[in-house]
Amino acid sequence: MQFSSPLQQGRLIQRYKRFLADIKPNILQNNAIAEEVLTIHCPNTGKMTGCAEPGWAIYYSTSHNTKRKYAHTWELVENPQGDFICVNTVRANQLVGEALQQRTIATLAHYGEIKAEQAYGSERSRIDFLLRQTGEPDCYVEVKSVTLLDNDVLPGATSWLSQGQGFFPDTQSVRAQKHVRELMACVQDGQRAVLLFCVLHTGIKQVSPAHHLDPVYGSLVSEAMAMGVECIAWRADISPTGMQLVEPLPFIV
Incomplete structure (x- = not known):
């Protein structure tokens, strides 16, 4: 299974209300990482123990469906040991x-x-x-x-x-x-x-x-x-x- 478009990377700030997460996307502006905060959809109803620590690298997909409230979906997280975890159930x-x-x-x-x-x-x-x-x-x-x-x-x-x-x-x-x-x-x-x-x-x-x-x-x-x-x-x-x-x-x- 290939992702339909390349995933974008960011850093997790927090996951909350089960289905939402705030992240800092890795977006370059004037050769520096922008300080923008982006809210994305979290497609996981579980506790996500060991999968959602603040500061960890996350990867998210983007939908072009204009009816969606949140255009981006959290797909993967990378822990400090370099393990990839798919959080999209x-x-x-x-x-x-x-x-x-x-x-x-x-x-x-x-x-x-x-x-x-x-x-x-x-x-x-x-x-x-x-x-x-x-x-x-x-x-x-x-x-x-x-x-x-x-x-x-x-x-x-x-x-x-x-x-x-x-x-x-x-x-x-x-x-x-x-x-x-x-x-x-x-x-x-x-x-x-x-x-x-x-x-x-x-x-x-x-x-x-x-x-x-x-x-x-x-x-x-x-x-x-x-x-x-x-x-x-x-x-x-x-x-x-x-x-x-x-x-x-x-x-x-």
């Missing part, structure tokens, strides 16, 4: 959709029909992708964007194992709990169910459920895996020019 489904079409994900590559955003389940959910192949059970794929990196909280991990430890979710998520229950029901009905963690942080090397932040979600994932729900994690290469899923990562429950 819409990009996770776009990346997975592209990877499914290109047959990048080997365990899902043989399905002939790919449908996005299909209604399903007793809790009135929408599955991110429904995959079908003649003669096989349907495959329900739920996508989760992983951006939380925390190397200090994986119980019992050795020091080498805990480096690059990513977690989902980054706070308690009743919605994410519901999605796991829906996938469990799919397996009970004889269908295939996959929980796909799309890793949008280049510093993350492995993924786990965030038992320390949402113990209910962590327990549900453990129960779901025991029932046959598949949990897989895939890492994205991320840069200001584009992104793509490139390789699987370990998933440690």
Whole structure:
């Protein structure tokens, strides 16, 4: 996935009201960085822990839709370690959709029909992708964007194992709990169910459920895996020019 136009760079001042951020864009005026403050749209409803520190470099896109109140959208942030993080949660489904079409994900590559955003389940959910192949059970794929990196909280991990430890979710998520229950029901009905963690942080090397932040979600994932729900994690290469899923990562429950 390539960004439709080159991203512009700035420095984060603050994120507030969930959907807004004030930044200082890197705009040169008379050979010096201008002191302009720009308000941009933040397309992320989460806590964004470790993704929104004042002073960090951010990258944003620009829309030419005149009906938009804020023309610019926050896409990426770069932390002091040089890791790129995609904060636009819409990009996770776009990346997975592209990877499914290109047959990048080997365990899902043989399905002939790919449908996005299909209604399903007793809790009135929408599955991110429904995959079908003649003669096989349907495959329900739920996508989760992983951006939380925390190397200090994986119980019992050795020091080498805990480096690059990513977690989902980054706070308690009743919605994410519901999605796991829906996938469990799919397996009970004889269908295939996959929980796909799309890793949008280049510093993350492995993924786990965030038992320390949402113990209910962590327990549900453990129960779901025991029932046959598949949990897989895939890492994205991320840069200001584009992104793509490139390789699987370990998933440690």
